[in-house]
Amino acid sequence: MAGAKPIDRARRAAYEVLRQVHEHDAYANLVLPKLLADWSLTGRDAAFATELCYGTLRATGTLDAVLAAGSNRPLAKMDDTVRDALRLGAYQLLYTRVPAHAAVSTTVGLVRSTAGAGSASFANAVLRRVAGADLDGWLDRIAPDADADPIGALAVRYAHPEWIVRAFAAALDDVPAPPGNGATADETGTSTAGAPVAEPTGTGTAAQPAADSPAQPDADAAAEPDTAAQPGADAEAQPGTGSVAGAELRAALAADNDRPVVHLAARPGAIDTVELARRVGGERGRYSPYAVYLPGGAPGELPELRDGLARVQDEGSQLVALALAAAPLDGTDTSWLDLCAGPGGKAALLGALVAGRGGRLTAVEAAEHRAELVRAAVAGLPVTVLHADGRAVGERPELPAGGFDRVLLDAPCTGLGALRRRPEARWRRSESDLADLVELQRELLAAACCAVRPGGLVGYVTCSPHLAETREQVRAALADPPVPLAAVDARPAFGAGLPQLGEGPTVQLWPHRHGTDAMFLALLRRTG
Ligand SMILES: C[S@@+](CC[C@H](N)C(=O)[O-])C[C@H]1O[C@@H](n2cnc3c(N)ncnc32)[C@H](O)[C@@H]1O
Numbered sequence: 001m002a003g004a005k006p007i008d009r010a011r012r013a014a015y016e017v018l019r020q021v022h023e024h025d026a027y028a029n030l031v032l033p034k035l036l037a038d039w040s041l042t043g044r045d046a047a048f049a050t051e052l053c054y055g056t057l058r059a060t061g062t063l064d065a066v067l068a069a070g071s072n073r074p075l076a077k078m079d080d081t082v083r084d085a086l087r088l089g090a091y092q093l094l095y096t097r098v099p100a101h102a103a104v105s106t107t108v109g110l111v112r113s114t115a116g117a118g119s120a121s122f123a124n125a126v127l128r129r130v131a132g133a134d135l136d137g138w139l140d141r142i143a144p145d146a147d148a149d150p151i152g153a154l155a156v157r158y159a160h161p162e163w164i165v166r167a168f169a170a171a172l173d174d175v176p177a178p179p180g181n182g183a184t185a186d187e188t189g190t191s192t193a194g195a196p197v198a199e200p201t202g203t204g205t206a207a208q209p210a211a212d213s214p215a216q217p218d219a220d221a222a223a224e225p226d227t228a229a230q231p232g233a234d235a236e237a238q239p240g241t242g243s244v245a246g247a248e249l250r251a252a253l254a255a256d257n258d259r260p261v262v263h264l265a266a267r268p269g270a271i272d273t274v275e276l277a278r279r280v281g282g283e284r285g286r287y288s289p290y291a292v293y294l295p296g297g298a299p300g301e302l303p304e305l306r307d308g309l310a311r312v313q314d315e316g317s318q319l320v321a322l323a324l325a326a327a328p329l330d331g332t333d334t335s336w337l338d339l340c341a342g343p344g345g346k347a348a349l350l351g352a353l354v355a356g357r358g359g360r361l362t363a364v365e366a367a368e369h370r371a372e373l374v375r376a377a378v379a380g381l382p383v384t385v386l387h388a389d390g391r392a393v394g395e396r397p398e399l400p401a402g403g404f405d406r407v408l409l410d411a412p413c414t415g416l417g418a419l420r421r422r423p424e425a426r427w428r429r430s431e432s433d434l435a436d437l438v439e440l441q442r443e444l445l446a447a448a449c450c451a452v453r454p455g456g457l458v459g460y461v462t463c464s465p466h467l468a469e470t471r472e473q474v475r476a477a478l479a480d481p482p483v484p485l486a487a488v489d490a491r492p493a494f495g496a497g498l499p500q501l502g503e504g505p506t507v508q509l510w511p512h513r514h515g516t517d518a519m520f521l522a523l524l525r526r527t528g
Contacts, residue, residue, distance in 0.1 A: 007110045010045040011088065014052035015110060018084040021057060021424050028057055028423050033300065056091040057423035058257055062159040063090045065142045070129035073122070081114045082123060089127045094135040104131060150176035150246065158253035163431040164416055168252050171465040171508065176246030248512070255511035256419040256426070262294040263516075264305075265313035265345070268352040276310055287498050287514070288318040290349070308379065313345045314418070316509045316516025317463070321346040323493035323507070324408055324459030325353045327523055331455055334359030337404040339390040339448050342370025344377025346410055346461075351381035359405075362398060364390050393447040402453045409448040411441040413462040413469050417518030420511055438468050445473060446482040452526045457488065460522040465508055470520040474506060477524065484528035490521050 020026040036046045068075050089107030092098040104127045112120035144152035155162040266276045273284045277292045285291020304310045336354045341347040341363035351361045361383045365371040371387040394401035419426050448458045462469045489505040500513045506522040
């Protein structure tokens with residue numbers, strides 16, 4: 001057996017987060033920053049721990065396939081602690097520049113300290129087999145043949161479950177072609193975007209711990225640190241051109257494995273983006289007039305966030321809320337409703353905008369603790385927060401049917417549009433989650449349409465590109481409308497400058513096209 005090195009604190013931290021994610025269903029982007037702070041890990045150690053933890057979580061499905069092939073024991077029969085240590089070790093061997101001997105010996109040391117000498121010997125044997133080939137070699141061995149099973153091949157190469165690859169292919173209308181049939185993209189899925197990570201040697205750049213959210217992480221509330229050697233960027237994909245079958249799908253999958261930039265939203269009327277960018281050392285956003293991109297640092301510690309001048313909010317989330325606010329409307333425009341408001345990112349933006357029009361926002365949230373987050377987010381704004389079920393429109397005086405000029409339904413969804421910000425989410429979600437969510441979305445959309453006044457607008461938003469949650473949901477509402485409805489072309493409401501908005505009337509944003517989460521917006525006008 002290789003000399004088992006005692007494990008360093010960075011690897012130990014990454015391992016602890018993996019255990020909490022897999023044992024307690026924790027969210028890595030909430031657990032890791034706290035652990036880094038508790039253990040006083042900073043600089044390169046924090047960046048290394050973050051890379052190992054997030055990278056391992058993203059690549060879990062592919063790592064498991066490698067480990068299954070490299071072990072004589074089925075993964076399901078392994079002790080949970082050993083399985084997570086092996087994932088961490090295999091990630092270092094295949095996705096980073098950590099020397100093989102260091103990856104193996106530290107993992108063996110970890111297994112010995114948690115599971116004993118017998119397990120350490122087993123881990124040593126498995127990792128030595130894994131170290132026998134590089135990532136490309138393993139992918140060639142474990143990925144299905146791309147001619148026979150293009151979706152299965154992409155799933156393994158880009159570390160996504162097959163059902164998500166299929167959902168992206170359908171939403172992009174981009175079905176993968178076998179190699180040699182016009183596909184030019186790098187089939188390894190290996191990042192060309194950044195240098196592989198090496199072990200820390202001392203001081204260096206700070207990691208970017210995720211923005212803190214006391215509830216579950218949201219697209220709006222999740223920010224994420226450095227990752228370098230992810231399955232990743234697809235250098236030759238040509239997003240949106242449709243010129244190479246499957247190329248855009250590969251670009252979309254690769255974008256989920258790239259390091260996401262932290263986006264801030266300046267509170268309208270409180271600070272402008274020139275000033276915010278100057279103060280945080282960031283860069284003004286490309287599309288949203290309130291967006292600032294944060295190149296590094298820990299967003300949770302910024303005084304501008306603490307003081308309520310700005311929030312962590314994906315630019316796509318900003319854009320869909322702004323589009324609802326910008327779409328033309330005849331008649332009164334002072335009573336707005338946010339029917340699913342927690343934790344309050346869009347409510348804060350809409351509340352500030354409606355304040356500028358002399359109006360008021362009602363923000364509804366079904367979960368009490370998330371309603372509390374909304375209250376905090378909208379402090380000082382003309383917003384009434386209701387802890388209520390959004391389907392109660394017409395059943396309580398604060399939610400009168402036909403009582404609102406603009407209604408946002410930012411529906412609970414699978415969150416497939418924000419996988420880059422939630423490293424474990426792709427493996428935690430399953431296709432069977434869809435049916436209940438789609439039914440809830442349908443009921444909430446009916447309630448939103450009843451809440452808006454004749455002539456008013458509903459914005460139906462999801463942080464998912466899955467067609468069952470997006471276009472099919474809208475098609476069903478228009479086919480069997482609870483009140484008279486018409487689709488409105490949402491594209492002009494995004495203003496000039498945002499490329500690749502498709503054929504309308506709905507808009508689907510994408511990380512690989514717009515640098516935003518994959519937010520969807522449909523605008524519906526109540527016509528009677
Ligand atoms: C996608 S999140 C909304 C994100 C929010 N708009 C923001 O920008 O911060 C959906 C929210 O809907 C809430 N929710 C789920 N079912 C609901 C219901 N029946 N009525 C109201 N809210 C509900 C969830 O608790 C969750 O907070």
